[in-house]
Amino acid sequence: MNQERVFKVLIGPHVSEKATVLADSKGQFVFKVATDATKLEIKKAVESLFEVKVAHVSTLNVKGKTKRTARGMGKRNDWKKAYVALQPGQDLDFSSSAE
Numbered sequence: 852m853n854q855e856r857v858f859k860v861l862i863g864p865h866v867s868e869k870a871t872v873l874a875d876s877k878g879q880f881v882f883k884v885a886t887d888a889t890k891l892e893i894k895k896a897v898e899s900l901f902e903v904k905v906a907h908v909s910t911l912n913v914k915g916k917t918k919r920t921a922r923g924m925g926k927r928n929d930w931k932k933a934y935v936a937l938q939p940g941q942d943l944d945f946s947s948s949a950e
Contacts, residue, residue: 852892852895852896852899856892856896857895857896857899857900859885860884860885860888860892860893860896861882861884861893861896861897861900862882862883862884862885863882863883864880864881864882864883865881865882865883865932867881869881873934874943877936878936878937878939878941878942879934879935879936879937880934880935880937880943881932881933881934881935882897882932882933882935883930883931883932883933884910884931884932884933885931886912886929886930886931888910888931888933890908890909890910890933893908893910893933893935894907894908894935897935901943903937903938903941903942903943904937904938904941905935905936905937905938906936906937906938907936908933908934908935908936909933909934909936910931910932910933910934911931911932911934912929912930912931912932913929913930913931913932914929915927915928915929915930
């Protein structure tokens with residue numbers, strides 16, 4: 852996989868209370884990913900970008916909410932979420948800066 856595709860597959864980490872609990876207890880991390888990304892692409896992108904070993908990847912499509920606006924009904928975009936489980940002994944640190 853080329854480096855350009857790696858940055859297009861992973862959009863960013865998804866930070867929520869549930870994601871924090873999963874990271875602390877089970878070593879799973881949640882990412883917002885491209886809607887056309889496959890599990891294998893997500894696994895390779897995480898392994899190459901963060902230099903860790905991935906055990907498995909689970910994905911789910913999040914449907915956009917329907918919202919009322921001043922001009923009528925609107926809809927937020929659909930997006931894809933990936934749960935990435937790391938092998939034992941591996942850890943991700945989003946707060947460290949690359950030097």
